[in-house]
Amino acid sequence: MLAARSWRQQAGAAPPAAAPLQQRRQRPCQQRQQQTVQAAATTTLAPTTVAQAAKPSRKAERAQQAVLDAIADVQGRGKGGMSPEQQAEFDAAVAVLEADGGMAAPTDSPLLDGRWRLLFTTRPGTASPIQRTFTAVDSFKIYQDIDLSGEQPRVCQVVDFGKSVGYLRVEAEASTDSRPLAGFTPRRGEGLPFGIMGRSSSEPPARPGLRVDFQFDRAAFTFNALPFKVPYPVPFRLLGDEAKGWIDITYLSPDGKLRLTRGNKGTLFVLQKEVSAKSRLLEALSSRQKDDDLIEQLAAEVQAEGGGEAVPASSPVAVGTWRLVWTRQGATANPLQKALAGQVDNWQIISPDGRLENRVQLLPGLRVRALAGCGPEPAPGGGTRTGVEIEEVVIEAGPLRLPLPVKADGRGFVEWDYLDGDLRISRGSKGSTFIHVREA
Known part of the structure; x- marks a missing residue:
């Protein structure tokens, strides 16, 4: 892996010229088969397929790889294991990606929809105790399901305990600049005294098309050994602003495969699009x-x-x-x-x-x-x-x-x-x- 200083020097280098692609002849039946598969892919795949996706710039590609390299050996999705050199590399790469921005208005892009797997998160003291607990356990897989183009935009957090156990799904209504939730009032203020549920920011987004406001409305455990769901013991309706929050999509790659997100409690999330087999x-x-x-x-x-x-x-x-x-x-x-x-x-x-x-x-x-x-x-x-x-x-x-x-x-x-x-x-x-x- 490149040292922080050398990476920052290389990040600004001009990309080499792309080699021209040779066009290959195909039999008519092969052409039709390829068209059929591509047509099927267009209707069934997440919007991250090769046929639909653009590529990040060479500079952003290098920064993306630097982020992934820096967090490769991190324990507990952010608990520890990052050396000072890796931390510097990581911080520099994140700064490059957030300056680049990726998709200009990510909340308007269909590339944002789908299942995202949490790879890494910072956990400042302002984060909630629940967030700090779940994200620190490597044996759990954590996902964020986003659907902003459906009939009712939603954001859902999923903690997967494994096929032999089950999962927890916490769901929220979502509101964006282009699809505001009727009657929704964004969260205001830091939260409960003493930071019991974490301290929240009310800072506005840097530009339109970045922020997803949300309010949790339901949650349940699904255990494979039980024929019914177990309600999550949190009364969202009684929590007021504590059931609300926001995330800013500070970087969404043009191919829709990687994103950086910052939450209202100061947490940085690194997520990768989960692509099905x-x-x-x-x-x-x-x-x-x-x-x-x-x-x-x-x-x-x-x-x-x-x-x-x-x-x-x-x-x-x-x-x-x-x-x-x-x-x-x-x-x-x-x-x-x-x-x-x-x-x-x-x-x-x-x-x-x-x-x-x-x-x-x-x-x-x-x-x-x-x-x-x-x-x-x-x-x-x-x-x-x-x-x-x-x-x-x-x-x-x-x-x-x-x-x-x-x-x-x-x-x-x-x-x-x-x-x-x-x-x-x-x-x-x-x-x-x-x-x-x-x-x-």
Whole structure:
């Protein structure tokens, strides 16, 4: 890591000229697949995807990296472990980023919406005891969920105690310059005597579009072992100004992946956008040069994260037209299927009446269609496995139809690893893995 003095010297250096990108030719089917994945990504990803995001300046990039380097070994998200040199490096980098500002009016940017993970926080004596307690425990993950573009803008704090325990969610109504909360009066004054709940500032924001005012209105613990939520024992309605606060977004990176935030009690927060495995998978799929091992790893992470249909084999979400965007063929897969994988357009069409069609477009006007009956298999495969029985395979060249022989036993199955409204990950009976995106 650079020393504080050398970093400050380098921060002002002119960035090297970017190397020109070579344009690569793609087959028409590859172009269409990439467009399909990018279209899916546009509608399903947080606004931090490669397709939508701008890049920070070279100077801001260096400052961002300096911030992350300085806090890499910090214990308790700010409790200790930062040497004087690291502290100087950190302070210098924060000053550069806050002077740069990133997005001009971050509270108006859709990049602010989403889940943010707390990486680091300063904890001055003005912070509340609850804040000092929770942020100091490394075994807890702390998130801030922001939704300023929804019907009712909200900011929520989430303390994740782990999958085996549960989480605490503290929710607040939010008010910004462009979307003021009706009847809301911002917090005034330092707070309760003796700083029992921390000392608050009423200093105005440096410019419009920086501040999110909020007032907490509900909270609850969700424990995985209990079928109900446990109310958080704080009467927000009786707390008056103590249930209110504000945060200033002093830096939001142009790619929406890092932000610095200062709270009304003097705390600096460093947060990083939490990008789901699904988002990272769709980004990897939209790349011109696909990394098959990375895609397979991300597909496994999507499955592990969950969130898709609980019983995909019988879910109506499976019905529709699905374009194949990636496959890794199993050892026993059909040789022709292996040869054509990734080279031609390929769809799977599932009908509400229990019919399935695999359609492969070989050339304009020339395609192969495999028609089959399908349905959920009984337990133990029922829920995640769809049985498939091929009934007819035809080659179609314009109006001409050439039937192909079908094996006497054309049965197989589709094992659903993940299914939601626009993405599906599945495995076939011959060991191949498939990733499809929904096509309108």
